Amino acid sequence: MxxxxxxxxxxxxxxxxxxxxHRRRTGVTAHxxxxxxxxxxxxxxxxxxxxxxxDVPRIAWSELWRRIRQEPVVWHAHRNNELLAGLLLRWxxxxxxxxxxxxxxxxxxxxxxxxTRFAEQLVTLNAQSAGWMGRPSQLVPHGVDLExxxxxxxxxxxxxxxxxxxxxxxxxxxxxxxxxxxGDFVEALTPLLPELPASExxxxxxxxxxxxxxxxxEQLRVKTGGxxxxxxxxxxxxxxxxxxxxxxxxTHFESFSMVMLEAMACGCCTVMSRxxxxxxxxxxxxxxxxxxxxxxAGLRELLRQLLxxxxxxxxxxxxxxxxARARFGVAHEARALARIYHSALGx
Numbered sequence: 001m002x003x004x005x006x007x008x009x010x011x012x013x014x015x016x017x018x019x020x021x022h023r024r025r026t027g028v029t030a031h032x033x034x035x036x037x038x039x040x041x042x043x044x045x046x047x048x049x050x051x052x053x054x055d056v057p058r059i060a061w062s063e064l065w066r067r068i069r070q071e072p073v074v075w076h077a078h079r080n081n082e083l084l085a086g087l088l089l090r091w092x093x094x095x096x097x098x099x100x101x102x103x104x105x106x107x108x109x110x111x112x113x114x115x116t117r118f119a120e121q122l123v124t125l126n127a128q129s130a131g132w133m134g135r136p137s138q139l140v141p142h143g144v145d146l147e148x149x150x151x152x153x154x155x156x157x158x159x160x161x162x163x164x165x166x167x168x169x170x171x172x173x174x175x176x177x178x179x180x181x182x183g184d185f186v187e188a189l190t191p192l193l194p195e196l197p198a199s200e201x202x203x204x205x206x207x208x209x210x211x212x213x214x215x216x217x218e219q220l221r222v223k224t225g226g227x228x229x230x231x232x233x234x235x236x237x238x239x240x241x242x243x244x245x246x247x248x249x250x251t252h253f254e255s256f257s258m259v260m261l262e263a264m265a266c267g268c269c270t271v272m273s274r275x276x277x278x279x280x281x282x283x284x285x286x287x288x289x290x291x292x293x294x295x296x297a298g299l300r301e302l303l304r305q306l307l308x309x310x311x312x313x314x315x316x317x318x319x320x321x322x323x324a325r326a327r328f329g330v331a332h333e334a335r336a337l338a339r340i341y342h343s344a345l346g347x
Contacts, residue, residue, distance in 0.1 A: 151267030181250030
């Protein structure tokens with residue numbers, strides 16, 4: 001017999017399903033894994049689809065097909081094809097309600113805006129994205145798993161365990177491509193490297209580079225005189241956040257930066273592009289540092305200060321970890337979504 005969870009103020013039982021139909025792992029994949037696991041503590045929440053971690057709660061298609069004919073189900077889609085699947089299930093389901101989260105960092109196309117009008121509830125990650133959608137939405141920022149992403153006991157030892165050399169690490173974590181800003185990071189950092197002994201700071205890019213981006217990443221390494229380390233895609237990524245002293249996120253656009261929150265929770269000193277949603281998470285100079293997207297000179301000046309003042313970077317990282325634990329846990333996100341599911345059912 002399935003266990004039913006009590007949730008919300010009225011204590012109603014509900015099955016929530018998050019589909020994942022993407023063939024490769026992305027930031028949306030990691031979010032789906034994180035939020036399904038957290039929501040499962042509040043109510044019966046399952047994922048359906050492939051390419052997810054083994055410990056994520058799942059539901060088989062056969063069981064889902066049976067249950068949508070018997071009870072209310074909330075289908076929470078994160079991509080257009082998943083929302084289309086939800087519309088098909090609604091035709092045969094007794095009471096299927098659709099929730100859609102818009103993750104994209106650019107204005108949506110007409111088809112996306114058209115599709116979302118069939119969802120009972122629309123979730124956006126920041127005010128800019130909400131304005132793009134052209135209909136009312138619920139603003140729910142992502143949260144970080146504070147049980148996984150924690151500061152290290154000894155950051156120097158954590159960096160040494162990665163085996164890259166140098167006393168400290170500075171780098172970028174995320175998919176390697178021009179729009180993610182790794183080129184700005186290298187352009188800002190390269191003139192500073194002659195001022196720093198190789199035994200002190202090691203620059204690194206952590207992330208997957210595919211196709212033409214592989215050759216581009218190698219060109220970035222050459223620009224630094226070979227000092228830049230291309231670490232490739234890393235799973236798990238937590239040891240890298242715990243080892244790096246300074247985490248730079250120079251992305252040119254993004255709807256929401258989980259790298260920012262994960263790095264903060266791990267006590268990294270985070271240097272972040274001032275995207276529209278970022279100032280509500282980072283207080284410049286106290287919990288991190290902000291620069292305008294694409295402003296290489298501004299980024300260089302921030303890096304110059306931090307590379308010569310590692311103690312300042314350490315203190316800002318400690319402040320960031322404290323802020324993340326107080327405000328940005330995934331439990332906050334899960335409770336907000338539970339209220340939205342209740343609204344989707346007309347509660």
